[in-house]
Amino acid sequence: VQADVSVRDARAEDAAAFVRAYELAWDAMAAPVIGKGLADIASFEGRLDSFRAGLEEASADARILIAEDGDSIVGIATCRRDGVTCELRALYVVPDSWGTGVARRLMESALDAMRDRGAVDAVLWVVEANGRARRFYEREGWTRDGQTRASPLGPQEVRYRRSL
Numbered sequence: 001v002q003a004d005v006s007v008r009d010a011r012a013e014d015a016a017a018f019v020r021a022y023e024l025a026w027d028a029m030a031a032p033v034i035g036k037g038l039a040d041i042a043s044f045e046g047r048l049d050s051f052r053a054g055l056e057e058a059s060a061d062a063r064i065l066i067a068e069d070g071d072s073i074v075g076i077a078t079c080r081r082d083g084v085t086c087e088l089r090a091l092y093v094v095p096d097s098w099g100t101g102v103a104r105r106l107m108e109s110a111l112d113a114m115r116d117r118g119a120v121d122a123v124l125w126v127v128e129a130n131g132r133a134r135r136f137y138e139r140e141g142w143t144r145d146g147q148t149r150a151s152p153l154g155p156q157e158v159r160y161r162r163s164l
């Protein structure tokens with residue numbers, strides 16, 4: 001892990017940097033799979049609004065976490081607990097920080113938060129063709145549970161599960 005990366009809850013003033021980091025990570029993943037950038041799908045203003053709406057709903061059971069290297073955001077994670085199951089809803093790290101351990105750190109922080117609230121297992125959806133993400137999750141102890149769905153943007157998604 002980079003020496004000075006820290007994880008904390010997102011705040012309102014993170015909006016623009018959060019949206020930019022999300023876009024960098026999304027585009028690096030999606031370009032080969034979906035053939036479009038995030039800016040082709042949603043406006044910057046619209047994405048700021050979504051972040052703010054998410055922050056309003058954030059709670060002990062629905063966290064929005066960011067990883068910071070100095071004063072720049074290098075990754076984000078969101079998760080939500082429903083009973084004893086936690087869903088890791090987003091895990092996005094900027095490409096410059098891939099392979100550094102930031103992703104693992106963010107994921108563990110998100111899962112720890114939900115474990116502390118009583119979650120005993122976790123699920124996530126990932127695009128089937130997203131080989132890098134799937135390899136990462138499999139290394140971190142997640143396994144496919146057999147569920148599949150079409151994502152709103154088209155590509156097939158598969159569900160992974162992990163005991164906490």
Ligand SMILES: CC(C)(COP(=O)(O)OP(=O)(O)OC[C@H]1O[C@@H](n2cnc3c(N)ncnc32)[C@H](O)[C@@H]1OP(=O)(O)O)[C@@H](O)C(=O)NCCC(=O)NCCS
Pocket residue numbers: 025026028029090091092093094097098099100101102103104125126127130131132133135136139
């Ligand atoms: C998914 C993500 C968080 C993983 O973090 P990361 O720092 O890149 O992960 P790591 O480098 O620790 O691990 C990636 C693994 O995939 C492997 N890998 C790299 N490219 C690959 C590819 N094209 N196909 C399959 N495996 C690949 C790496 O070798 C590594 O496995 P190993 O450590 O067993 O060798 C990060 O890549 C990311 O933010 N991607 C864009 C957003 C995204 O797709 N998020 C997930 C949405 S569900």
